[in-house]
Every structure is written in C-alpha cells, then in structure tokens.
Amino acid sequence: SQQGEEDPQALSIQEGENATMNCSYKTSINNLQWYRQNSGRGLVHLILIRSNEREKHSGRLRVTLDTSKKSSSLLITASRAADTASYFCATDAMEYGNKLVFGAGTILRVKS
C-alpha cells in the first residue's frame, strides 16, 4: 500500500457544511502537504505542515498533524460548491528518498 492514504475515498456534503479528510502514512516525514485538483487540471498546493508542527490554518482550511499516529487531517469549513475537487496528501520522507509521494486522494463533492 502507499505511503499516504486518504480517507474517505469520496465525500459528498451540502454547501455550508464542513468537510474533513484524513491522510495516514507509514514512515517518519519531513513535511506533509495537501493539494487540490479540479477535474482535468493540474494540482494546486494548499498547505505544507512540517513534522514539528501540529496545526496550520489558511483561510477556511485547517490542517492537523499527529506524528505519533502518523496521520493528518484537512478540514474545510463552510464549504462551497467551488470546493468540489479531489484532494491529495503528499509526504516528504527520508525513507522514500528524493520524491514527494502522493496518496490516491479524496473526491469531495459539495452540493449547492
């Protein structure tokens, strides 16, 4: 299985609700990043959280990191239809050498 695995695979919510996506990984990391991808487009960087950080905020986004559980969560508050996209976590880990390893992603659908 992959270094980063997102959960759930798919999430459907109503506009205005909060969306929480989780990412689990296997090895010690230098940093963990979250990206968004709209259909047919390239990925857009959202947040980077370092291994010595526990929480970061950016607008309506909140990312937490629990290195003891090797997991991270991405919370999108007050979701909008425009938040509909796939969300990926990516880890930078010594064990995986020089590459940023992406998970399979969570497909988020926000219904208006």
Added chain:
Amino acid sequence: NAGVMQNPRHLVRRRGQEARLRCSPMKGHSHVYWYRQLPEEGLKFMVYLQKENIIDESGMPKERFSAEFPKEGPSILRIQQVVRGDSAAYFCASSPRQNEKLFFGSGTQLSVL
C-alpha cells in the same frame, strides 16, 4: 511570473511512435518533477531533476522512458515506441526548494492509439 507551462496539452500517438512532452518550470525554479496519473488515481512519481542532473529516476521505467532538464530550455520527458499502456496524464511540477510547495502545470494527456 508565468506558471509551469506544459505542452502539448493533448498528444495523440500511434503505437511504436515517440512522444515528447515539454515542461518549462516557473522562473527561478531549479527543481523539476514528472508525475503520471491514470483516471481516478493519484499521482505516481516518475523522475526528479535539477538543472542538467537527474536526481531520482526510481519511478521511471528503465526502458523507453528518458528525461532531461538542460541548462537552457525546457525539461523533456521522452517516451520511445509508445504502447497503449502509456496512455495517461503526465504532469510536470517545479519548486524553488526540494520537495516544498510544488507548482504544477496543466498536464499533457497522452493517448496512444
């Protein structure tokens, strides 16, 4: 400052032909990454380059695939003698520092007939 530019956006090749995918990183970025994505899947790492050097090519098949990032000009991902299984979206990304905040291009959708 223009973003990461990839071309062509779509590329159609017949089996056995060569595919050349180009990527111009953001200005000032010396780190370039190539990823491959199949429908409904995540990105699979292929190769990481810095100017004129291949740093990590562990995700790239040993045969038919090659990548370069010359001192002048774009990074090129080259696939020789394409097969149907090569059909995928190929994304290039660049960053100012290794493995931090990658900026992605819009990708090249390769279709092999």
